[in-house]
Amino acid sequence: MNAIKKRSTPWWVTSVSVIASVGLLTSCASGGDAEGKTDVVFAVKDDPVCLDPQQVTITTALNIGRQVVDSLLDQDAETGELVPWLAETWKTNDDLTSFTFTLRDDVTFSDDTKLTADVVKANFDALNALGADASLASQYLAGYESTEVVDDSTVTVNFSQPNAQFLQGSSTITLGLVGEATTKLSAEDRCQTVVGSGPFTVDSYVPNDSAVLAKREGYDWASKLRNHTGEALVETITFAITPENSVRTGGLQSGEFDIIQDLPAADEERFGTDDYTIYARANPGVPTSLIPNTERPIVADEAVRKAILQGTDRTEINDLTGSSLVEPASSALSSATPGYVSQADKMKYNEDAAAKTLEDAGWTLGSDGIREKDGQKLSVSVTAFYGQDVLEAAQIQLKKIGVDLKLNIVTAGDFFGVVASKDYDFLSASLTRTDPDVLRVLFSPESSAAWGIVDDAALESMLQEQARTADETARNAIIADIQSSLIEHAYLVPLLEVAQVHASTANVKGLEFDSSSRLVMYDVAVDAK
Amino acid sequence: MARINVWVFYLLPKLGQFLFVILATYTLTFVLIHFLPGDPLVAALASKSGDSAVLDPAVLDAQRVKYGLDGSLWEQYFGHLLALFRGDLGISISTGVSVTDMIARALPHSAQIASLALVIGVIGAVIITFLAFAAPWPWLRNLLMQIPPFGVAIPAFLSGILLITIFSFGLDWLPSSGVRSPGSQILPAITLALPVGAIFFQVFSSAVFDAMSSSYVFTAEAKGVPPRSIFIKHLLRNALLPSVTILGLLIGYLAGGTAVVETVFSRDGIGRMTVNAVLARDINVIQGVVLVVGATYAIVNLLVDIAYGVIDPRTRPAAAKPSRKAQEVGA
Numbered sequence: 001m002n003a004i005k006k007r008s009t010p011w012w013v014t015s016v017s018v019i020a021s022v023g024l025l026t027s028c029a030s031g032g033d034a035e036g037k038t039d040v041v042f043a044v045k046d047d048p049v050c051l052d053p054q055q056v057t058i059t060t061a062l063n064i065g066r067q068v069v070d071s072l073l074d075q076d077a078e079t080g081e082l083v084p085w086l087a088e089t090w091k092t093n094d095d096l097t098s099f100t101f102t103l104r105d106d107v108t109f110s111d112d113t114k115l116t117a118d119v120v121k122a123n124f125d126a127l128n129a130l131g132a133d134a135s136l137a138s139q140y141l142a143g144y145e146s147t148e149v150v151d152d153s154t155v156t157v158n159f160s161q162p163n164a165q166f167l168q169g170s171s172t173i174t175l176g177l178v179g180e181a182t183t184k185l186s187a188e189d190r191c192q193t194v195v196g197s198g199p200f201t202v203d204s205y206v207p208n209d210s211a212v213l214a215k216r217e218g219y220d221w222a223s224k225l226r227n228h229t230g231e232a233l234v235e236t237i238t239f240a241i242t243p244e245n246s247v248r249t250g251g252l253q254s255g256e257f258d259i260i261q262d263l264p265a266a267d268e269e270r271f272g273t274d275d276y277t278i279y280a281r282a283n284p285g286v287p288t289s290l291i292p293n294t295e296r297p298i299v300a301d302e303a304v305r306k307a308i309l310q311g312t313d314r315t316e317i318n319d320l321t322g323s324s325l326v327e328p329a330s331s332a333l334s335s336a337t338p339g340y341v342s343q344a345d346k347m348k349y350n351e352d353a354a355a356k357t358l359e360d361a362g363w364t365l366g367s368d369g370i371r372e373k374d375g376q377k378l379s380v381s382v383t384a385f386y387g388q389d390v391l392e393a394a395q396i397q398l399k400k401i402g403v404d405l406k407l408n409i410v411t412a413g414d415f416f417g418v419v420a421s422k423d424y425d426f427l428s429a430s431l432t433r434t435d436p437d438v439l440r441v442l443f444s445p446e447s448s449a450a451w452g453i454v455d456d457a458a459l460e461s462m463l464q465e466q467a468r469t470a471d472e473t474a475r476n477a478i479i480a481d482i483q484s485s486l487i488e489h490a491y492l493v494p495l496l497e498v499a500q501v502h503a504s505t506a507n508v509k510g511l512e513f514d515s516s517s518r519l520v521m522y523d524v525a526v527d528a529k
Numbered sequence: 530m531a532r533i534n535v536w537v538f539y540l541l542p543k544l545g546q547f548l549f550v551i552l553a554t555y556t557l558t559f560v561l562i563h564f565l566p567g568d569p570l571v572a573a574l575a576s577k578s579g580d581s582a583v584l585d586p587a588v589l590d591a592q593r594v595k596y597g598l599d600g601s602l603w604e605q606y607f608g609h610l611l612a613l614f615r616g617d618l619g620i621s622i623s624t625g626v627s628v629t630d631m632i633a634r635a636l637p638h639s640a641q642i643a644s645l646a647l648v649i650g651v652i653g654a655v656i657i658t659f660l661a662f663a664a665p666w667p668w669l670r671n672l673l674m675q676i677p678p679f680g681v682a683i684p685a686f687l688s689g690i691l692l693i694t695i696f697s698f699g700l701d702w703l704p705s706s707g708v709r710s711p712g713s714q715i716l717p718a719i720t721l722a723l724p725v726g727a728i729f730f731q732v733f734s735s736a737v738f739d740a741m742s743s744s745y746v747f748t749a750e751a752k753g754v755p756p757r758s759i760f761i762k763h764l765l766r767n768a769l770l771p772s773v774t775i776l777g778l779l780i781g782y783l784a785g786g787t788a789v790v791e792t793v794f795s796r797d798g799i800g801r802m803t804v805n806a807v808l809a810r811d812i813n814v815i816q817g818v819v820l821v822v823g824a825t826y827a828i829v830n831l832l833v834d835i836a837y838g839v840i841d842p843r844t845r846p847a848a849a850k851p852s853r854k855a856q857e858v859g860a
Contacts, residue, residue: 043706047805049624057578132588135578188625207624207634208797208805209708242706242795246690251705254698385575413572413810420571448585 037526038235040508043242043257047208050191052182053173054127055134059500060261062173062518064239067213069176069196072101072120074223075168075434075515077281080338082171085223086115086197096162096470097143099170103153107221109179110201117155119180121147124157126183127175133187139433139441139449140169162468164475165437168338172434172516197221199232199522211239226522227510233525252276252503258526259504259511265323271503279504280325281513282497284337285438287329288387288430290394290493293453296425298380303361304403305490309347311354311401312394312493321389323501329494332439332486336497336517339436339479343487347494354401363402371402379404384428385415390496391428419451427451430498434516436479440467443491454491543834547827554823555613555816559606562812570598572810573622596622596813609816618817623809628817631802636821638708639798642790643783645718647776650726658734662741662764663756674734680727689720689793706795717794721787725779732775736768770841777833781826 044060053065074085084090087101107115124147127137143161150156159166169175179195194202199222200213215232222229240257242248245264251257252271263271263278271278290308292299299305314328322328327335330344363371363378371378380403382391388409395405410418418424429451431438440463443452462482469475486492500517510523562569570592593599597608597619612619618628657673664670696716697705704710740746741764749759788800799818806814 132574132578132585132592191625206708206797207631208801209795238709240707240709240795244690244706244793244795247693247705247793247795250694250698254701254705256697256705411567411572411808411810412575413569414567416571416575417567 037258039238040234040236040258040521040524040526041238041240041256042259042261042521043240043248043251044261045241045243045248047241048205048211048239049207051194051202051205051211052178052187052190053176053194053196054123054137054178055130055187055190057136059518060239060241062516063261064211064213065176065194065196066173066198066514066518067200067237067521068194068198068202069173069178070107070198070221070223071171071173071176073167073171074225075171076225077336077513077515077517080515082167083223083225085171086177086221087170090167092167092470094470095468096164096166097159098156099166100150100154100156101170103155104221105153107197108218109195109197110216111179111181111195113179113181115177115197116152117149119183120155120177121149122180122183123177130187134174136174140166140172140175142448164467164469165433165435168435173514173518200237203236209241211241213237213239222522226520228523232522233510234521237521237524252505255505258508259502261502263501263503265321265501267503268324268501275506277504277506277508277511278325279502279511279513279519280323280499281517282326282334282336282499283430283432283517284334284434284515285432285498286332286430286442286492287334287494288390288428288496288498289329289332290382290426290428290495291442291452292426292491292493293422293424294455294491295422295453296380298376298378299425301361302489303357304363304378304380305493307354307357307361307401308398308403308405309487309490309493310350310357311403312397312495313349314347314495315349316397317390317393317496320393321387322496323499325501326497326499329497332483332492332494333436333479334497336515337434337436337438338515339476341480341483343483346484346487351400358402365402369399369402370404377404378402379406380425381406381408382426382428383408383410383415383418383424385410385412387428387430387496394495422453426493428495432498432516436482437467439463439479439482439486443486452491456485456489456491459485459489459491539838540835543831547831550827551820551824555610555820556606558816558819559609562815563602563605565810567810569810569812570596570622573812592622596620598812613820618820619813621806621811621814623806623811623814628813631814632799632817632821635797635799635802638796639784639787639791639800642714642717642721642796642798643780643787645714646721646725646783647779649718649722650779651729651776653722653726654730654733657730658737659757659760661734662737662760677727677730677734680723680725680730683723685720685724685789686793688723689717689790692716692720693794708797713794713796717790717796720790720793721783725783728782729772729775729779733768733772736771737764740764740767770837773833773836773840777829780829784822784825 044063046058046060048056048058048061048064050056050061051064053062053069056062056065070086072085072087073082073090075082086104086107088104089102090100092099103115103117103120109115124141124144127134128141128144131138143159143163145158145160148156148158177197182190182195199216199219201216203212203214205211214236215234217231219231220229242251248257248260249267252260268278292305294300318328330342330347331340333340358371363373366372382405384391388407391407395407398405419427431442441447441449443454444450444460444463459482462478462485466475466478466482469478504511507527509525509527512520512523514520570589598605609619616629621628621631654677657677661670661673664673693705693716696702703716704713707713746759746763749763787798788804791798791801792804802814803818806818
């Protein structure tokens with residue numbers, strides 16, 4: 001007790017001043033930047049969880065992985081044309097079961113091992129063995145038989161059945177090549193370390209906090225789609241994992257972040273000034289849609305499906321729930337998919353026509369505003385695990401034509417449970433793939449992920465035919481017919497194109513989308529302000 | 530020797546209670562998780578694979594074995610319990626990493642902001658109580674007493690965003706997010722300290738003001754002892770017991786209550802890990818986190834019980850008094 005009396009300063013004054021000085025000290029630590037930055041800070045929305053690009057499907061993880069591994073081919077995001085990358089040339093056989101690549105001979109992985117035909121074989125064999133752990137890759141490798149090493153720099157990948165999407169798949173991050181040592185690891189271990197031949201290497205990864213990439217010294221094998229050659233232009237990229245939208249946008253404004261992922265639609269106007277750049281691109285694949293199960297009595301009625309197609313206003317849905325920088329959905333494929341042909345004419349919103357279609361099919365308006373036929377209400381459910389706002393907009397629109405759309409929003413796990421048991425009227429989801437073959441994956445009864453349950457022999461033969469057709473012009477013609485048929489019979493009701501929308505400060509240059517709408521940061525440079 | 534015996538008899542039931550709490554926590558979590566509808570394995574795989582999830586029954590069965598989800602419920606219950614005694618909390622279904630490793634990684638981050646929040650909250654509550662006690666005018670005292678309830682009333686996501694807006698984006702003093710930069714724990718700790726300090730204040734200040742009206746404070750005031758001495762010598766000591774009780778509860782609250790703060794400040798930690806695990810239905814992680822938080826809570830309460838005996842002679846083991854008196858009489 002005496003000790004307290006002797007003290008000259010009250011204890012609480014001391015503690016307050018300690019806290020205050022800690023605050024001041026840390027404020028000095030976070031300094032600003034005056035000249036061009038060599039460290040880019042990219043605020044991303046979620047944790048990548050796993051860094052192995054061959055296993056992951058989360059956008060953030062793919063965006064990180066794209067900087068670390070290169071692919072055999074590259075694909076022009078505008079034209080869909082395939083160009084050389086790690087493979088200098090390639091050829092396919094007529095029935096699309098065999099693909100031969102000739103590799104560049106100057107490529108090394110970040111552990112200094114050389115890219116050889118053996119490494120490519122090790123990659124595909126390991127991926128095939130991963131099976132369900134690499135779910136997306138296993139779809140690109142459907143029917144995988146073997147990889148033959150022809151010579152040191154020539155390799156042939158064989159399939160037991162035609163695989164039209166493989167060539168395009170080989171340009172994706174999912175089939176990007178990892179070093180031979182990585183291929184020998186278990187699925188879990190691969191998630192922690194990944195050795196690629198890309199322009200950056202993984203420097204550190206702290207789950208739920210950040211991943212830091214460092215420039216690879218001596219990198220010199222970028223594809224010709226990039227704007228420069230040699231090493232990347234910045235020293236490091238820090239992916240700051242920042243789930244809270246307002247923290248990402250606030251940090252972009254205050255200069256804490258240089259680039260942010262997933263700019264909320266509400267903030268597009270705020271960042272639409274000269275001080276910022278907004279990047280937007282639709283995901284290739286199938287837009288967020290209503291996907292029918294035609295084994296269900298009401299859904300089986302083509303008139304009902306057609307009325308639902310005519311009675312949904314995609315422009316309004318896009319205004320309410322989408323990005324102003326992306327067009328409304330206009331086909332069974334998104335506008336960023338190779339082979340896309342607009343079906344906008346057949347999908348025009350027309351409330352009166354929709355009502356007439358239902359009227360003609362015998363669905364009469366009940367007193368509660370819901371149509372009915374033979375005592376049965378025109379009530380269907382849609383099961384989804386995201387995109388509730390999109391479905392709510394559709395629900396309100398369909399109510400106007402007397403269709404009662406019941407929303408069944410479930411967890412991801414329950415969604416796949418419902419898919420497995422086929423217990424649904426409609427599913428709602430989107431599928432991101434770089435190749436139009438996604439339509440076969442979605443609709444062919446033989447596909448392992450057939451969500452749309454449709455019994456149409458003509459459609460099925462077209463879906464199989466495009467997967468066998470090597471000639472691009474001929475294949476695109478079939479794909480155009482498939483899109484036309486899907487909309488004609490309303491086997492799919494597209495609602496909204498899924499889009500990637502990012503933003504950066506205006507002094508960030510060279511950020512580009514690849515053909516699967518993932519970001520390529522090889523050309524990124526940050527100018528002095 | 531007799532005293533040690535008495536302490537052993539005082540502590541043994543409390544240790545038993547501690548083990549019971551852990552076992553009950555494990556059992557309850559197990560039952561709750563396993564009776565939720567849906568398949569946790571499918572859920573976790575779906576959250577990992579997104580729209581490309583493929584559910585082949587043969588693959589699923591193999592995965593079930595890998596994650597310890599095969600066999601009957603009884604086998605799973607006792608299997609996991611046995612593993613638990615070996616310190617093995619299983620493997621996370623959605624990340625494939627050992628749950629023990631995940632918790633070991635995240636726990637220090639949470640403990641850091643929780644302990645800092647506790648210190649800030651308690652110091653703040655004591656300072657405000659002292660100022661109210663020493664306030665020369667009743668209106669000032671009433672005003673001061675009205676401040677802390679705000680700490681509970683304002684939701685953490687709002688106070689967190691406000692702090693970020695002012696101190697990170699406005700003044701550029703402290704980082705807005707993450708655990709990577711120095712000082713990143715300060716704003717989250719203050720956000721957490723607001724409700725913690727407010728709850729502590731309610732208990733602490735009422736204990737202080739109750740004691741104020743007692744006769745010994747009256748006597749001390751009459752003798753002309755300055756208010757600061759009265760506060761430190763008499764009131765603080767008297768308010769200690771209820772304060773320790775509420776501290777025990779607050780530490781339990783902090784152990785599980787960091788989820789919102791860790792999400793707003795994008796920090797790695799137990800709370801955020803739990804949210805992610807619940808969203809992905811990653812039952813091995815949920816079970817591990819609940820157990821660790823439950824154990825923390827039980828340990829804190831055990832310490833609080835021991836602290837009681839030390840602080841307040843009246844709550845010491847009853848047997849201790851007669852034996853000591855007997856010794857004194859004997860001597």
